[in-house]
Amino acid sequence: xxxxxxxxxxxxxxxxxxxxxxxxxxxxxxxxxxxxxxxxxxxxxxxxxxxxxxxxxxxxxxxxxxxxxxxxxxxxxxxxxxxxxxxxxxxxxxxxxxxxxxxxxxxxxxxxxxxxxxxxxxxxxxxxxxxxxxxxxxxxxxxxxxxxxxxx
Amino acid sequence: xxxxxxxxxxxxxxxxxxxxxxxxxxxxxxxxxxxxxxxxxxxxxxxxxxxxxxxxxxxxxxxxxxxxxxxxxxxxxxxxxxxxxxxxxxxxxxxxxxxxxxxxxxxxxxxxxxxxxxxxxxxxxxxxxxxxxxxxxxxxxxxxxxxxxxxx
Numbered sequence: 001x002x003x004x005x006x007x008x009x010x011x012x013x014x015x016x017x018x019x020x021x022x023x024x025x026x027x028x029x030x031x032x033x034x035x036x037x038x039x040x041x042x043x044x045x046x047x048x049x050x051x052x053x054x055x056x057x058x059x060x061x062x063x064x065x066x067x068x069x070x071x072x073x074x075x076x077x078x079x080x081x082x083x084x085x086x087x088x089x090x091x092x093x094x095x096x097x098x099x100x101x102x103x104x105x106x107x108x109x110x111x112x113x114x115x116x117x118x119x120x121x122x123x124x125x126x127x128x129x130x131x132x133x134x135x136x137x138x139x140x141x142x143x144x145x146x147x148x149x150x151x152x
Numbered sequence: 153x154x155x156x157x158x159x160x161x162x163x164x165x166x167x168x169x170x171x172x173x174x175x176x177x178x179x180x181x182x183x184x185x186x187x188x189x190x191x192x193x194x195x196x197x198x199x200x201x202x203x204x205x206x207x208x209x210x211x212x213x214x215x216x217x218x219x220x221x222x223x224x225x226x227x228x229x230x231x232x233x234x235x236x237x238x239x240x241x242x243x244x245x246x247x248x249x250x251x252x253x254x255x256x257x258x259x260x261x262x263x264x265x266x267x268x269x270x271x272x273x274x275x276x277x278x279x280x281x282x283x284x285x286x287x288x289x290x291x292x293x294x295x296x297x298x299x300x301x302x303x304x
Contacts, residue, residue, distance in 0.1 A: 128158070
């Protein structure tokens, strides 16, 4: 899928407590990526990267994902202008997840016009045996009309 | 895999801008879950849930995941005591990711003895064409010896 090669996985000790990046790409060549605001830690979005998009992110300094729906590299903000400048990249203990800390240019990371994709919270009364109780409440304000975000 | 049923997926408009929880479980019955500290927003860990673990989380108020490696329900902290009390559950625009805000009892969410699983940061000089540059730096302090965390 990609000609970019990251260091191979080695021992559990090296992966979990070592100092070499050895990311685990799954059978589809993808690794989950959590993106947060570098100042507030707020989770902005969740997406996937492949080796090519990780390499592109490192080279450009701008968050670049792999769009599974479109099957292509997704340079965040290339249409909307809401580019994410990467301030830090972390990985987790078993190196099968990435965490990006970004400066969100424009302040809108969600295609629906919100700062974060996580703009709805499950009701505190949610009961799995009562479908009617499984309600979401909006906990964020829409910052821009999506129609203005993508003005192609 | 599970007898717990959440509301079925409906229209894109309802999924993205509606008020009914309609989580997307993938072909394996799983949904990614990001867990953060409810006070600081720091990302503590990333795991998967299935319908059963989401139902268990809602009923118990304690974060419960699905362990893919062990193929069973994973009540976080049942061995280590580091239970995560759920303060809020959010979902993203297309409802295929969950975000938990938790109070981490004991303050250690990583099995390696760190507050967060994301205790290593990629070097700012990382260059995808230079494998030797792909180095991780520890950015957190280990809080407890893992041997003391799991004293079975």
